[in-house]
Amino acid sequence: MSKVRLYVDHPLGAGQTIPLERDQAHYLFGVMRLGAGAVLSLFNGRDGEWDAEVTEAAKRRGTLTCLSQTRPLQQPPDLWLLFAPIKKARTDFIVEKATEMGARRICPVLTEFTNSERVRLDRLQAHAVEAAEQCGGTYVPEVAPPVKLGRLLEGWDTARALMFCDEARIGAADPLPEVLRAPAAILIGPEGGFSPGERNRLHAMDRASGVSLGPRILRADTAAVAALTLWQSALGDW
Amino acid sequence: MSKVRLYVDHPLGAGQTIPLERDQAHYLFGVMRLGAGAVLSLFNGRDGEWDAEVTEAAKRRGTLTCLSQTRPLQQPPDLWLLFAPIKKARTDFIVEKATEMGARRICPVLTEFTNSERVRLDRLQAHAVEAAEQCGGTYVPEVAPPVKLGRLLEGWDTARALMFCDEARIGAADPLPEVLRAPAAILIGPEGGFSPGERNRLHAMDRASGVSLGPRILRADTAAVAALTLWQSALGDW
Numbered sequence: 001m002s003k004v005r006l007y008v009d010h011p012l013g014a015g016q017t018i019p020l021e022r023d024q025a026h027y028l029f030g031v032m033r034l035g036a037g038a039v040l041s042l043f044n045g046r047d048g049e050w051d052a053e054v055t056e057a058a059k060r061r062g063t064l065t066c067l068s069q070t071r072p073l074q075q076p077p078d079l080w081l082l083f084a085p086i087k088k089a090r091t092d093f094i095v096e097k098a099t100e101m102g103a104r105r106i107c108p109v110l111t112e113f114t115n116s117e118r119v120r121l122d123r124l125q126a127h128a129v130e131a132a133e134q135c136g137g138t139y140v141p142e143v144a145p146p147v148k149l150g151r152l153l154e155g156w157d158t159a160r161a162l163m164f165c166d167e168a169r170i171g172a173a174d175p176l177p178e179v180l181r182a183p184a185a186i187l188i189g190p191e192g193g194f195s196p197g198e199r200n201r202l203h204a205m206d207r208a209s210g211v212s213l214g215p216r217i218l219r220a221d222t223a224a225v226a227a228l229t230l231w232q233s234a235l236g237d238w
Numbered sequence: 239m240s241k242v243r244l245y246v247d248h249p250l251g252a253g254q255t256i257p258l259e260r261d262q263a264h265y266l267f268g269v270m271r272l273g274a275g276a277v278l279s280l281f282n283g284r285d286g287e288w289d290a291e292v293t294e295a296a297k298r299r300g301t302l303t304c305l306s307q308t309r310p311l312q313q314p315p316d317l318w319l320l321f322a323p324i325k326k327a328r329t330d331f332i333v334e335k336a337t338e339m340g341a342r343r344i345c346p347v348l349t350e351f352t353n354s355e356r357v358r359l360d361r362l363q364a365h366a367v368e369a370a371e372q373c374g375g376t377y378v379p380e381v382a383p384p385v386k387l388g389r390l391l392e393g394w395d396t397a398r399a400l401m402f403c404d405e406a407r408i409g410a411a412d413p414l415p416e417v418l419r420a421p422a423a424i425l426i427g428p429e430g431g432f433s434p435g436e437r438n439r440l441h442a443m444d445r446a447s448g449v450s451l452g453p454r455i456l457r458a459d460t461a462a463v464a465a466l467t468l469w470q471s472a473l474g475d476w
Contacts, residue, residue: 216339
């Protein structure tokens with residue numbers, strides 16, 4: 001049985017006490033059945049991973065006390081994942097997978113053919129936290145507010161390479177070594193593909209390159225993992 | 239609006255008529271609202287992709303007539319995905335993703351720490367068919383009956399390389415160029431990892447190599463896509 005891992009939005013340091021929120025107390029004491037004296041792992045995305053002891057356990061509240069750091073913060077490489085939101089469950093999966101794969105920042109992008117309900121940012125950020133708890137990471141990627149593709153490209157920092165995955169470019173992608181550069185952002189298009197105008201605009205950008213992910217059409221969450229794999233295995237922290 | 243794609247378990251050839259099953263007729267005429275004269279795409283995993291016309295449309299039955307082949311069969315490279323079944327939804331995802339990524343064969347493997355309900359083979363095969371319909375493939379990978387890891391390794395064909403993903407080997411994996419060989423099988427372990435005995439046995443095999451998928455622990459479905467990406471981009475049909 002591996003140690004319980006919990007994300008807390010609180011500074012971590014030797015002797016630091018951390019008051020628990022109601023749902024955290026419920027999870028630790030009600031669901032995981034921990035009691036006073038139990039030791040668990042904490043991280044906050046900034047101070048690495050710490051062992052902490054339960055020093056007060058009640059039904060709806062509790063206190064943890066930090067013991068010692070078990071791992072330093074391991075920030076993932078400077079890689080962003082930009083994606084056109086899709087159906088709710090698939091969007092949740094993209095955030096989960098981008099966190100596991102080590103994206104530093106996750107940003108929903110609204111394209112002309114994006115067909116999606118309202119993006120619930122708090123919900124997506126909670127998914128990133130949960131995935132970080134699960135995958136043993138010490139870092140939680142920021143989920144940025146949705147932005148329109150046009151506005152994103154207008155303000156594009158030319159120091160950052162943009163790898164876009166465009167199903168319409170199958171067989172006409174740029175060679176991988178030219179595509180894989182750092183820092184970078186990976187852009188996954190919507191199910192309907194980019195519009196002709198968006199495609200022209202992406203191709204005209206100096207720092208943007210199309211990447212091929214094979215002869216079959218990948219779902220957006222599959223494409224996100226595949227593109228992150230190519231970059232991480234070549235330039236990242238794998 | 240792209241053309242409807244349908245998998246049929248029936249020979250395809252010019253002039254061939256295909257009687258529809260009840261659920262296929264419901265899907266085409268009830269859900270997709272096609273009528274007599276409509277043209278759709280058919281594939282059967284063997285004869286490539288064909289345009290076919292609806293020549294009879296009733297509520298619970300119908301007939302299609304093959305017009306002409308639009309694409310030849312594109313069989314994926316000789317790559318298998320072996321995986322320890324996990325929770326139902328995740329197992330479905332693994333089959334879906336292996337199909338999109340171009341695995342030729344998918345096989346559930348029972349390990350010592352596999353913690354899973356009964357594997358429903360017909361359900362998994364149906365997921366492979368659905369993923370092939372969705373991803374534009376002309377091939378449907380076979381989902382093989384579950385097999386115990388010990389028995390699988392006993393009968394291992396030494397011509398086939400075995401890439402296993404073992405979270406316990408983080409930082410101690412074999413270098414990628416030595417791992418990526420063809421034909422191959424990728425083996426994704428269960429959530430609890432391989433048992434010490436299984437791990438020793440895998441390491442002692444001539445044709446088996448451990449592969450690292452980064453410093454974070456990936457869920458099984460994420461690991462499957464990542465490992466398939468490494469192999470496909472280096473040796474496969476991408």
